[in-house]
Amino acid sequence: MTRRTAIKTGAVLLGLTLTSCTGEAAPSPSSPEPASATPASSTAPTATFTFGTAAQPLGLDPALANDAESQRVTRQILEGLVGVNETTGEPTPLLATEWTASPDGRSYTFSLRPGVKFHDGSPFNAQAVCTNFERWFHFPQALRQQAPGSTFKGVFKEHSDEAGLSVFKACTALSPLLVRIDLTERFTGFLQALTLPAFAISSPKALAAGRADVLSENRGSQSLSAYATHPVGTGPYRFSAWDSTSVTLVSNRNYWGDRGQIGTIHFVAYDHPQTRLQALLDGKIDGYDAVTVGNFDQLVKRGKQIIQRDPFSVMYLGMNQEVPVLEDLKVRQAIELAIDKDTLIRRFFIDNTAQASQFVPPKLSGFNNNAPALGYDPSKAMELLAEAGYKGQPLKFYYPMNVDRPYLPTPEKVYAEISRQLTAVGLNIKPVPVDWADGYLQKVQSPGDHALHLLGWNGSYSDADNFLAPLFGEKNGEFGYQDPQVFSKIDRARGLPDGKERTEQYQTINAQIAQTVPAVPIAFPISALALSDRVISYPASPVLNEVFTKVQLRP
Missing domain, CATH: 3.40.190.10 (Periplasmic binding protein-like II)
Incomplete structure (x- = not known):
């Protein structure tokens, strides 16, 4: 089945x-x-x-x-x-x-x-x-x-x-x-x-x-x-x-x-997928959220009800440009080129999860069908790292433990695969596991030494502004991203009446963000x-x- x-x-x-x-x-x-x-x-x-x-x-x-x-x-x-x-x-x-x-x-x-x-x-x-x-x-x-x-x-x-x-x-x-x-x-x-x-x-x-x-x-x-x-x-x-x-x-x-x-x-x-599953099978709970791929198959075999939500979130690899090595666009592009999104989605996300090349889901106007995406090319990633003069500087990679999010199932496994892919092109990855309950969100969203981190954004209302303004509307501690032109365009778009001009403005913003790679969108997950x-x-x-x-x- x-x-x-x-x-x-x-x-x-x-x-x-x-x-x-x-x-x-x-x-x-x-x-x-x-x-x-x-x-x-x-x-x-x-x-x-x-x-x-x-x-x-x-x-x-x-x-x-x-x-x-x-x-x-x-x-x-x-x-x-x-x-x-x-x-x-x-x-x-x-x-x-x-x-x-x-x-x-x-x-x-x-x-x-x-x-x-x-x-x-x-x-x-x-x-x-x-x-x-x-x-x-x-x-x-x-x-x-x-x-x-x-x-x-x-x-x-x-x-x-x-x-x-x-x-x-x-x-x-x-x-x-x-x-x-x-x-x-x-x-x-x-x-x-x-x-x-x-x-x-x-x-x-x-x-x-x-x-x-x-x-x-x-x-x-x-x-x-x-x-x-x-x-x-x-x-x-x-x-x-x-x-x-x-x-x-x-x-x-x-x-x-x-x-x-x-x-x-x-x-x-229940901070582990298997304990949530077992609690449901044992009759201790009436339902649970954050079904993982492994849970899904076991639930199918037991004939349990599964309800899928329409995809309305984006999972991404964050990069902090306050870390000097990540100021270089070529290094950020190399990181994007090193990530095999298809493998990540196939192994860790529920069927019909779509690959992401931007931060606005495809069902929202403002989604840009032509947003630039570098694709998966490890050889090109290594070339860019060499051109950037990367000398093996360590990159601290933060990831959450003991949690599953609607946009990020089994984060420890997702981290392990991304880390393997980045290491394969010559990046020096230093794992920094942080328990979710130990302030993971605050650590990666505040200024600090986090070079890379796993996170996502779940939309709360159906407007491109709900995705772009919180993430890229101003400089923040998560990305250290500074693009006054993008900031100004987001500010203008959110005040435009609904219609063609507003849609085109958000499409332009999506393309501009994709070109500068402040983070790597990986998937529009189905939870x-x-x-x-x-x-x-x-x-x-x-x-x-x-x-x-x-x-x-x-x-």
Whole structure:
């Protein structure tokens, strides 16, 4: 039996939206919403659902943690103004029931859902929205350095200490249920960006009580605030507990929407693929994420459900141009030429994973069919290294241990193969394994001695800007990449109205990035989940917007 025939349920979400860029803001949602927040069902959910994850979350304050495991949990607890339509991927009402945009695209007015309360009993209103926006805008530089998972700058360009360069201007509470957000310039993807977990609305009371901007606590190597260990939102689940192996959530009895079947969720971390698989086979968990190639075949033989997500991520080899030897374009080109992407994909990724030559997935407009790619040519790689005068300088190669990511299954094995390929052309590779829980993300995304590293980017909304701006919109500690022309083009493209000019601009940007090789895109991976027979359906999403009220279980 092939891997493909083992799939009982497919996940083909966002099918319409992934074929085009984010559109301009519509005056209001296309479907009407109820006028008040009344629970959709009076039946209290009683089921317990246990989900296996590839790692513990790095923190539960979504404004400061952008790893997939943290977001998986916080999506259940907190909600933003705007949600994502499961079928089309378009922005849909959530805590805002409708919105209007000014003609110049610089002001958005949101009508808020009435009668909603935070889990601590405090009211959700316009002032609460503004408290959150002002908090993100005013994040101090010291906090941003401690918590590189902050998303605000990647979307809005700058914080209040560089207010003149920020896209965000102000948030104004016009009335308890009416809020206006002003921007300094048109931002075509603004509504889509608001669907990011980072812009979920926290209880102002809880933020203050938990000293959310003071990272005074430690969990492993992570510095967290008290709030990040006990988040408070308006979502369908309330935080209950977080221990050394799991996070527990319970149904919010006052939730304004449908509470679903599940009354208690346990997110249990298994840092090895085989232990996740065995836990499912033993009936300890109801499902797990990050199915690997080896898992896939075993699951097929056992007749287990496998759900594949549409590819909406890119896995890459990062290069840090702050390391002197990597300043030379010929060395970076040699590294690209040395990598046999076909072998990597065939050995370590699920079937139908596509090879990548750029950082924007092919289903998004802005993808460039003609982006330059050097291909696999070890002989040419050795020639370029000789031309560059490479003398065997050591290159520290960071890779994560004890984790699998949706974009990077079995990273230790992927590292070993890439390292072998690079060594074969004469590069002096020095392995630097770092446990994921020991701050791997912070180490490779901050300035440092990492010459090479393995990482990826999972898109959160269907716009090329979501891939290019966070990675290459400005100089950062991950790549040490400095191309003012690309920075300027990205800045311009994100403000253009949707259409031919915007698409062509992103295509040009993709080609320019490919020519200078700041990193090597390797694959657009297909990720997959495994589920027990108890699960009838699971809301698989390419952007990982998977809220467990929509899980359906057998009686």
